[in-house]
Amino acid sequence: xxxxxxxxxxxxxxLSRPDSIAITQDTAIRLFGTSDVLGRTLLLRLSAVxxxxxxxxxxAILRNPPANTTIPFEILMVRI
Numbered sequence: 001x002x003x004x005x006x007x008x009x010x011x012x013x014x015l016s017r018p019d020s021i022a023i024t025q026d027t028a029i030r031l032f033g034t035s036d037v038l039g040r041t042l043l044l045r046l047s048a049v050x051x052x053x054x055x056x057x058x059x060a061i062l063r064n065p066p067a068n069t070t071i072p073f074e075i076l077m078v079r080i
Contacts, residue, residue, distance in 0.1 A: 004076075009038045009060035014076065021077040022060035035061055046079070 004011060006022065014022035021042065028035045031042070041055045056077060065072055 004062060006060035007063055008035075009058070011060045011062070014059035015078050017059070018078055019054075019056055020059035021056040021075055022062050023058055023075050024062050024064045024073070026064050027074040028058075028061055037061065044077075 004022075006014075007025065009022070011022055014020045021044075023031075023037070025035045028037045031037075032040065037058050038061065040058050042058065044054050044056055046052050046054055062076070
């Protein structure tokens with residue numbers, strides 16, 4: 001899976017459950033002030049055009065992608 005491995009948590013769980021997500025270290029620090037965020041939840045707005053919101057549990061922490069990546073990301077999730 002794109003050579004990604006979790007630093008903490010379970011990436012397979014994060015990407016196989018619709019209520020779980022994986023986030024980068026920098027994103028964890030920006031949102032929570034620490035990278036120790038496994039099990040915490042985020043309120044997600046899934047669309048810019050409506051007010052549908054969903055909660056997701058952080059199941060994995062990933063290394064930040066390299067600056068020269070062609071697929072930059074901060075959060076990975078499955079959307080069903």
